[in-house]
Amino acid sequence: MTLNQRWLARSRAAVWHPCTQMKQHETLALVPIARGQGPWLYDFDGRRYLDAVSSWWVNLFGHAHPAIGTAIGSQLAELEHAMLAGFTHRPVIELSERLAALAPGKLGHCFYGSDGASAVEIALKMSVHYWRNRGLPGKNGFVSVENAYHGETLGALSVTDVALFRDAYAPLLRRNIVAPSPDARLAAPGTSARDHALAAASSLEAILAECHATTAALILEPLVQGAAGMAMHDPAYLARARELCTRHDVHLIADEIMTGFGRTGTMFACEQAGIAPDLLCLSKGITGGYLPLSVVLTTDEIYAAFYDDDVARAFLHSHSYTGNALACRAALAVLDLFRDQDVIAHNRDRAGRLTALAQPLAAHPKVRNFRQLGMIWAFDIDSGRTDFSRWCFAQALDRELLLRPIGKTVYWMPPYVLDDDEMALLAERTLEIVACA
Numbered sequence: 001m002t003l004n005q006r007w008l009a010r011s012r013a014a015v016w017h018p019c020t021q022m023k024q025h026e027t028l029a030l031v032p033i034a035r036g037q038g039p040w041l042y043d044f045d046g047r048r049y050l051d052a053v054s055s056w057w058v059n060l061f062g063h064a065h066p067a068i069g070t071a072i073g074s075q076l077a078e079l080e081h082a083m084l085a086g087f088t089h090r091p092v093i094e095l096s097e098r099l100a101a102l103a104p105g106k107l108g109h110c111f112y113g114s115d116g117a118s119a120v121e122i123a124l125k126m127s128v129h130y131w132r133n134r135g136l137p138g139k140n141g142f143v144s145v146e147n148a149y150h151g152e153t154l155g156a157l158s159v160t161d162v163a164l165f166r167d168a169y170a171p172l173l174r175r176n177i178v179a180p181s182p183d184a185r186l187a188a189p190g191t192s193a194r195d196h197a198l199a200a201a202s203s204l205e206a207i208l209a210e211c212h213a214t215t216a217a218l219i220l221e222p223l224v225q226g227a228a229g230m231a232m233h234d235p236a237y238l239a240r241a242r243e244l245c246t247r248h249d250v251h252l253i254a255d256e257i258m259t260g261f262g263r264t265g266t267m268f269a270c271e272q273a274g275i276a277p278d279l280l281c282l283s284k285g286i287t288g289g290y291l292p293l294s295v296v297l298t299t300d301e302i303y304a305a306f307y308d309d310d311v312a313r314a315f316l317h318s319h320s321y322t323g324n325a326l327a328c329r330a331a332l333a334v335l336d337l338f339r340d341q342d343v344i345a346h347n348r349d350r351a352g353r354l355t356a357l358a359q360p361l362a363a364h365p366k367v368r369n370f371r372q373l374g375m376i377w378a379f380d381i382d383s384g385r386t387d388f389s390r391w392c393f394a395q396a397l398d399r400e401l402l403l404r405p406i407g408k409t410v411y412w413m414p415p416y417v418l419d420d421d422e423m424a425l426l427a428e429r430t431l432e433i434v435a436c437a
């Protein structure tokens, strides 16, 4: 038995893995990871895998990054955690100030959670409670977008439109209104991505005109719906959505859990439409993949509606690890890297080089809708394989790649540290897989 085999037998016996039909591991082995370095993960038998999906989109600067590790180490020597009710501390204060300065618009109040779904729960509850405090308790519904993904806790799942994730839990979920998708791939032949986005926005207009009195917020993933299969839309949709929300007194919740921190080519995707939401949800890349942390940023107006002598009008939500000092310090180290290494500008250059290397892939006859935005590349594959996603995952492992297609969409969302050789390897080996798909 190799070391890998020993660890995977123990993992299969004791660990229930996420988003996984465990029985499938009878035929496709788990990969026990021993260590990481830069964009590479290494198993116990010494094989390496290029982490082309940044470990579920969190690992912005590669594994074992010295600056983030050192920052966490120095924080560890001072304070690992203190409850955030009745207490505060330096990392959470500094992080809140810096996030507020970076975020679009005037989002000066930060409320912390531990993962993406908890940020979504916070934003949904905060919106509904705001309207209640304002004397409008009937504004408690949500509008979300077709094929949206906002997480898998019950509130977040209520605004998620992925049948596989919802069906078993449908009796637990609240019904919300689903607006048509602005996904550019759905544009009719001869219709531009922008016109398709504007048509979707017109449908949204009709929904909000009819339902605004019972709607607290519109929640959307700006520019890219990740779990829908890296579905990209024109920024015109966001600009219109912002206008409509303002006109109809409906909050706009921007879920930038996946798109935030430079992934779409700007620090936040909303910037590309020149808009600011009322509530901004961030997580994933915020700590560079080191520690779980999420945050919802909001406006003075929303904050003020909770500021009162009456405790029942306060925002009644808490998690034990809210504003954990180590996680906040990791996030500060990530923001330092963005500032000191001009990451957004360097990524423009990196993205150009990887897009050039991907041209044979984009031109391959089995590839449809090749698309790229910032540090996200995706294409749909014309393959008869019903098990394409699992097959591709296994083929990628054989070629030292970690790829995890969504249905028949293959995507790259690599850490921002790939060198030219790693980019060439990624492009060439993905092409090899496509050729035999």
Ligand SMILES: Cc1ncc(COP(=O)(O)O)c(C=O)c1O
Pocket (backbone or CB within 6 Å): 115, 116, 117, 118, 120, 149, 150, 151, 152, 221, 226, 227, 255, 256, 257, 258, 259, 283, 284
């Ligand atoms: C846009 C978006 N929102 C929310 C979530 C949920 O985040 P988490 O998995 O950390 O709960 C995800 C996760 O992929 C996401 O992509």
